[in-house]
Amino acid sequence: MSSVLFDAPGPKARTRYRILGVFTALVILLIVGFIILRFAQSGQFEAKKWQLFTFPLVQQTIVQSVGATLAAFATAAVFSLILGVLLAFGRLSDRRWVSLPCYGFTELFRAVPLLVLMMIFYYGLPTLGVAITPFTAVVAGLVLYNGSVLAEIFRAGIESLPRGQSEAGYAIGLPKSAVMTSILLPQAVRSMLPVIISQLVVILKDTALGFIVTYNEILFQAKFFGSQIQYASPIIPAAMVAAVLYVGMCLILAAIAKWLERRLSRKPGAAIIPAAAVPAEV
Amino acid sequence: MDTLLNNSDLFLTGFKNTLILFFFSAIFALILGTVVATLRVSPVPAMRATATLYVNVVRNTPLTLILFFFALGYPKLGLVPIDFTTAAIIGLSLYTATYVAEAVRSGINTVPVGQAEAARAIGLPFTQTLTLVILPQAFRAVIPPMFSVFIALLKNTTVAAGFSVFEAGAIRANLSERGEPALTGLLWVALVFVIFVFVLSALQRKLEQKWKVSR
Numbered sequence: 500m501s502s503v504l505f506d507a508p509g510p511k512a513r514t515r516y517r518i519l520g521v522f523t524a525l526v527i528l529l530i531v532g533f534i535i536l537r538f539a540q541s542g543q544f545e546a547k548k549w550q551l552f553t554f555p556l557v558q559q560t561i562v563q564s565v566g567a568t569l570a571a572f573a574t575a576a577v578f579s580l581i582l583g584v585l586l587a588f589g590r591l592s593d594r595r596w597v598s599l600p601c602y603g604f605t606e607l608f609r610a611v612p613l614l615v616l617m618m619i620f621y622y623g624l625p626t627l628g629v630a631i632t633p634f635t636a637v638v639a640g641l642v643l644y645n646g647s648v649l650a651e652i653f654r655a656g657i658e659s660l661p662r663g664q665s666e667a668g669y670a671i672g673l674p675k676s677a678v679m680t681s682i683l684l685p686q687a688v689r690s691m692l693p694v695i696i697s698q699l700v701v702i703l704k705d706t707a708l709g710f711i712v713t714y715n716e717i718l719f720q721a722k723f724f725g726s727q728i729q730y731a732s733p734i735i736p737a738a739m740v741a742a743v744l745y746v747g748m749c750l751i752l753a754a755i756a757k758w759l760e761r762r763l764s765r766k767p768g769a770a771i772i773p774a775a776a777v778p779a780e781v
Numbered sequence: 782m783d784t785l786l787n788n789s790d791l792f793l794t795g796f797k798n799t800l801i802l803f804f805f806s807a808i809f810a811l812i813l814g815t816v817v818a819t820l821r822v823s824p825v826p827a828m829r830a831t832a833t834l835y836v837n838v839v840r841n842t843p844l845t846l847i848l849f850f851f852a853l854g855y856p857k858l859g860l861v862p863i864d865f866t867t868a869a870i871i872g873l874s875l876y877t878a879t880y881v882a883e884a885v886r887s888g889i890n891t892v893p894v895g896q897a898e899a900a901r902a903i904g905l906p907f908t909q910t911l912t913l914v915i916l917p918q919a920f921r922a923v924i925p926p927m928f929s930v931f932i933a934l935l936k937n938t939t940v941a942a943g944f945s946v947f948e949a950g951a952i953r954a955n956l957s958e959r960g961e962p963a964l965t966g967l968l969w970v971a972l973v974f975v976i977f978v979f980v981l982s983a984l985q986r987k988l989e990q991k992w993k994v995s996r
Contacts, residue, residue, distance in 0.1 A: 503897040504889075504915065505824045505907040512824075520827035527831055541858045610978035611971045612936035614943075614950055619971065622953055623964030700841070707843035711943035718845055725853070735854040741846055749841035 538735065548733040551724055552740065564720040565744060571634060571706045571716065575641035576699055582642055583649025588679055590654055605647040614708050616640040621712040633714035637706065645702050652694050656687030689763055696756035700749050707745065717741050784956070784965040791955050796973060798948035802869055802938040807931055809874035814881025815916070821886055824907055836879045844940055848872040852944035869941035877934045884926040888919035921992045928985035932978050949973070 508516055538544060551557055589601030608616070617640035624631050660683055668678035688695070710718040721741040725734030785792060820832035839847070851868040863871075892915050900910040920927075942950025949970050956966040 502822065502824070503894045503901075504822055504910055506901055508824065516825045519825045523825065523827040523831060537858050537860065543857075607975065610932075610936075610975040612939040612950070612974055614936075614939040615967060615971050615974065618950070618953055619964065619967045622957070623967050626962055626964050704841070704843040707845035708940065708943075710845055710849075711940070718843070718849060722849070722853070732857075735850075735857055738846065738850045738854050741849075742842060745843055745846055746838060746841045750837075753841065 543735045547731045548736050551727060551730040551733055552736065557724065560720055564715060564717045568706050568716040571637050571709060571714065572703045575638045575645065575702050578642040579645035579649055579702065582646030583653055586646060586650030587653035587657065590650065591657060605650050608643045608647040613640055613644045613705055614711060616643060617708060617712045633709060633712055636712050637709040637714045641702055641705060645698060649695065649698055652691050652698065653687055656691035657683045659690065660686055692763060693756060693760055700752050703749055703752060717744055784961050785969050788956060788959065788961060791952055792969065795947060795949045795952040798946065799938050802873060802941060802948055803935050805870045806873035806877060806934055810877035810881050810934065813874060813878035815885055817878060817882035818885035818889065819911060821882065822889055836882055839876060839879045844876045844937055845943065847876050848940055848944050865945045869944060869946045873934065873937060877930060880930045884923045884930055885919060887926065888923035889915055891922045892918045924985060924989050924992065928981060932981050935977060935981065936974065
């Protein structure tokens with residue numbers, strides 16, 4: 500690999516790099532070894548602690564909780580995308596009475612912590628007499644927050660398009676709504692696809708916040724199983740199971756993103772515009 | 782307004798702890814993130830691989846799960862006991878560091894190639910090329926993304942409320958113990974966060990102007 504940051508290594512540098520490489524590997528091995536040793540010494544790998552996860556009923560519950568996570572993710576993803584497009588159009592509107600409220604809305608919901616939003620829905624609304632399920636609270640919070648973030652992404656995508664695109668649209672007599680929906684948005688989505696997908700990964704990760712507002716998802720179940728005293732409170736095994744599930748799901752989503760990106764850039768005449776540098780929000 | 786004034790002690794301690802979490806996690810995340818970004822562009826393949834693995838795994842793990850591990854799992858390992866606040870700071874730093882690292886790395890990529898080439902031409906080794914020439918310029922370029930990372934960190938501190946840290950996210954639970962309306966309390970919390978974020982954005986604009994790279 501060549502980089503502008505360092506010269507091509509000569510014989511001396513190559514030895515030095517090799518020594519450093521071995522040293523890094525040793526440090527990593529030490530750290531990982533220590534963690535595994537600690538886990539083993541405190542009995543995290545004992546059969547007793549894992550026994551709980553061999554029961555079919557427990558496995559079924561875990562699968563159900565994965566389903567609950569995915570349901571919240573899918574619902575929130577669809578509605579945030581819709582809300583994002585609407586807000587982006589609103590902000591780009593020529594009418595100030597449309598664009599100003601949309602601007603305020605996106606800024607407001609990007610500033611309030613997602614967890615506080617969920618709590619407002621889950622604990623706050625019932626005091627007004629509105630009954631709400633944990634699922635609705637989680638999805639509503641996710642949609643408001645991620646919809647606002649996605650609106651900014653769509654807007655950045657639309658604004659990064661060459662002006663000729665919309666001018667050509669107006670020139671052939673299209674109204675603004677048609678220019679937006681049939682010319683600008685498809686191109687914006689295409690150039691912003693990597694950022695949009697990483698925002699979807701954020702939605703998937705943030706469903707874990709549902710744990711705090713008692714939504715019955717993976718982490719909630721993990722805590723429940725982890726505190727079963729008659730099975731030696733396997734909280735660390737439970738966390739490991741949850742970690743594998745989450746990281747696995749996110750990596751699959753990321754892989755889909757990469758595949759889509761490659762597919763789209765292969766199409767002739769597609770995605771000539773490089774994505775503007777808008778990072779996904781954590 | 783009454784909810785806020787009658788329980789100002791709760792709000793003050795809550796937000797004080799939020800700021801403590803934010804401040805320490807921000808510093809540790811900045812340091813760790815910069816180190817990881819350096820490793821990711823280093824000439825040693827093993828270092829690059831380690832840093833990449835760390836970033837990819839931690840970025841794909843929910844913060845809630847990381848805090849879950851440090852708050853509930855860590856005490857079972859029989860290591861040095863840490864309190865929940867420390868556990869939250871460790872978790873938040875480890876999580877945020879990956880985002881800092883990505884921001885710094887993208888900043889390194891924006892520095893013109895000529896800068897690194899000039900540094901190498903005058904014989905600087907990798908560490909000096911990076912620390913004396915590239916990183917100072919990279920940091921200026923990444924102020925906007927870096928501030929979005931820190932704003933996200935500020936908001937993420939609320940997750941610690943789910944793990945026995947008394948900060949802004951936990952104000953509601955204590956308010957309802959006192960029989961105060963949950964909604965009003967939560968709306969005040971939300972408002973304070975909006976103000977914090979506003980302050981951070983203002984700081985960002987100021988720094989951007991002050992450190993503008995003139996090219």
